[in-house]
Amino acid sequence: MATIGFFGPITFRTSDRRILTFRNYSRESFANFAEHRLILRKPQLEFMGTELDIVTFNIDLNASNGVNPMKEYENLHEILKKGEAHTLVIGNKPQGEGKWVIESMSKALNVVLDRGQVYSLTLELSLKEDVEEEEGLVLWKPAPAPPPPMASPVQETQSETKTGTVTASVLNVRPGPGMSHAPIGTLTNGTQITIVGSSGNWLEIEYGGGTAYVYNQYIRVD
Numbered sequence: 001m002a003t004i005g006f007f008g009p010i011t012f013r014t015s016d017r018r019i020l021t022f023r024n025y026s027r028e029s030f031a032n033f034a035e036h037r038l039i040l041r042k043p044q045l046e047f048m049g050t051e052l053d054i055v056t057f058n059i060d061l062n063a064s065n066g067v068n069p070m071k072e073y074e075n076l077h078e079i080l081k082k083g084e085a086h087t088l089v090i091g092n093k094p095q096g097e098g099k100w101v102i103e104s105m106s107k108a109l110n111v112v113l114d115r116g117q118v119y120s121l122t123l124e125l126s127l128k129e130d131v132e133e134e135e136g137l138v139l140w141k142p143a144p145a146p147p148p149p150m151a152s153p154v155q156e157t158q159s160e161t162k163t164g165t166v167t168a169s170v171l172n173v174r175p176g177p178g179m180s181h182a183p184i185g186t187l188t189n190g191t192q193i194t195i196v197g198s199s200g201n202w203l204e205i206e207y208g209g210g211t212a213y214v215y216n217q218y219i220r221v222d
Contacts (some may be wrong), residue, residue, distance in 0.1 A: 007100070007127075008079055008086030010072065018066035025057040027095070037170050037186055039218070052129040053096055054103070055088065059123040062110075069121045073107060076123065080105055085130040100127040162195040164203070168218035177202035177213045184212060195221065 004012040004021055012021050030051035035043045061069035079086065085099035104126045111120040171191075172183040177199040185207070187193070193214070197204035202213045 005088070005090040005092075007088045008084065009075055020059075020061070020065070020067050020072065022057040022059050025090070026055070028054045028056075037172075039168050039170055039172060052131065054129070055095065055100065055127040057125055059125065060120070061123065062120045064120075069118050073121065073123060076102065076105060076125070088127065096129045096131075098129060098131040101130050102126070103128040163222045164193050164195050164205075164219040165222065166191040166193065166214075166218060167220050171214055171218050173205075173207055173212045173214055174202075175212055177204070181213070184208075187214065193219070195219075 002014050004014065006012060010020075013019075014021060030053075032048040032051050033045040034048050035045060037043045059072075061067055061072050063069060080102040083101060085101050088095040088100045102125060106124045108122045108124075109118055109120075110122060111118075113119050166187045166189055169189050171187045173185040173187060174181040175184055194206040195203050196206060196211060198216070199213070201216050203216045203219055204211050204213055
């Protein structure tokens with residue numbers, strides 16, 4: 001008897017009396033990048049970490065191989081319904097950094113006997129990595145909204161109402177007049193805006209139900 005591996009209560013093995021194995025095993029890994037848009041330049045990527053791995057494979061269950069196809073299917077289906085996580089081992093080597101859950105499973109009946117007994121079926125499984133949470137791990141939370149811009153004690157904002165058109169490919173919108181204010185959005189080329197004031201080289205515009213600032217070099221005032 002040769003044991004190939006196991007997933008929870010399911011053991012993959014081959015012997016003279018029983019064959020239960022898998023085929024088309026595939027494992028996918030993904031990287032996560034944030035894309036930061038820049039004015040008149042290509043976006044820059046920032047590596048944020050890796051995503052959860054996904055494993056897919058097929059299982060052929062045939063009564064001629066000494067297995068009960070429906071019983072093995074029900075065992076796996078019960079794991080799916082309960083959302084249980086189990087270790088996946090292939091060739092005596094655990095796969096991934098933790099356990100795995102069944103994300104999806106499909107069943108195809110290949111041979112059904114005259115009394116409805118399933119003689120052969122094929123399962124397609126998709127497993128997703130379930131990494132245990134590290135002690136003291138702080139989950140990501142969105143940063144709080146920036147406070148409204150404070151009036152400059154040196155230069156007061158001039159009050160005026162005009163319209164303008166964005167001339168840059170992508171123009172950052174900031175909560176205050178200055179590069180020190182992190183962008184809260186972008187405007188694309190050709191966007192029409194309403195100008196309600198100015199502060200130095202920055203134009204105050206109507207934005208998102210309030211006001212915000214854009215650099216005047218990339219605005220054509222109508």
